[in-house]
Amino acid sequence: MAASAHITHLPLELVQTIAALCPPDDIARLGATCRHLHRICDAFVFQAAFLYRLDDPTSNHITTKTALREVITQRLSSADAAHAKAVWTRLAAAACELPLLADELYSRLIHYESIPWDNSFPRPAPVDPRVRKIIGTLCTLTVLGYPAVNDFTITASLTGLTARLIDPDFWQAWDPNPTTRITLAAQLAFCLATGILGHRVLNNMPLLTNRIVSSFGTRSPESVVFRDLRDAGSFEGAQTAALLQIAFLPWLLRADVAVLRRGDFPRPSALPFFRRGDSIPIPLPDGIPSQPIRSTRGDDPPDPTRFLSSFACAPSWSAWLRATVDTLIDDLPRGEWVGxxxxxxxxxxxxxxxxxxxxxxxxxxxxxxxxxxxxxxxEDGIDGQGAFRLEGTVFRLTGRVTMMKIYGGHAWCVEATLTPLGIAGTWGASARQPFGFVWMYRREWAREGC
Structure with a gap:
């Protein structure tokens, strides 16, 4: 080969542009062929591969994929080059798989699309590890403005999986580790709630609602699961219980024709999951530094699946959830709240x-x-009973909200949790005597004009 034709003489931008058109695993293999290509196939190539495969996000806060890249790059500014490359590698892999994720999740959960009331499923078993990874991926993509779960068939299957989740026997089989079990449950509840806000799903909703409502009965089997969530002192446990409630409340409320016509529930695109300039971490997958190439001859190329096969984002997901709720607490005085x-x-x-x-x-x-x-x-609240005001406390460590809803001649107790989708809980004569559900959210999240 003539010296002028050697790959090292090709323009850097040209090689990187060509590499970015390849699937992420091929980019990784290309980078393993020689030291020169290993240096060229850096984080920038995986950034370009990520953007090449995605449309602009649906979020109202970050509206273009170029802006999205800038935000993610800013979040990774303090990371070393190897970590940043591994993160962008995973994001590129997720973008490449995005069209197939919905189909794969549906195929793995198809038997949950319509589940029986009589618990006639086979004996519970741990959740398929691939399902765990897909749910984690969907959480990340939803926050980034790509709600892949906004698909009827997926949401229908997730309602069945969730209803099965709060079966006490199945709950214990999810994962023997209560911490990872609750994190997975929080991610599932988040995916389900945002998916149901995107469209109407009827599959499994009566059963899911019945099981969640039954959890408020101290002697019901389902109360064991929710006691595990609420009483473990876990922030994510409290978030899971509240997000599960938000998941079925649209179905419950739409029984009223006036509510159905009003259509004033939060829109996923308007929810401030992340915004330019804020300090909320995006739930990115955690990177694994790739090993340096010691030789260009005689060694097998590194297996790209060692940093492509895992998209688990539990640590950074937990950090995102915590920071998002903290920001909502700090921003409580901003804007009008409805519900x-x-x-x-x-x-x-x-x-x-x-x-x-x-x-x-x-x-x-x-x-x-x-x-x-x-x-x-x-202050300044009004509903069907008249004018009211709220007085209470928000507990930052758990997100718990306790309030009194005070009218001119009477008052009710509100026990709730602040989540990324609003304040959800119950109201009644006391915390131990609830009469119904309550859900509050910012007006700016709802359909314009509501």
């Missing part, structure tokens, strides 16, 4: 008139008060 309460735990033809006009304020802590217990007031 709904139900008059019971059943699916009825009428629900309470919507809450409107709530504007929160935060009272600074005084001496001897725990700074993580934030005193809040909600």
């Amino acid at each position: 709904y309460t139900t008059n019971s735990f059943a699916r009825e033809s009428e629900v309470a008139a919507p809450m409107r006009g709530v504007r929160f304020s935060v009272r600074p802590p005084v001496d001897n008060e725990d700074p993580d217990e934030i005193r809040i007031s909600g």
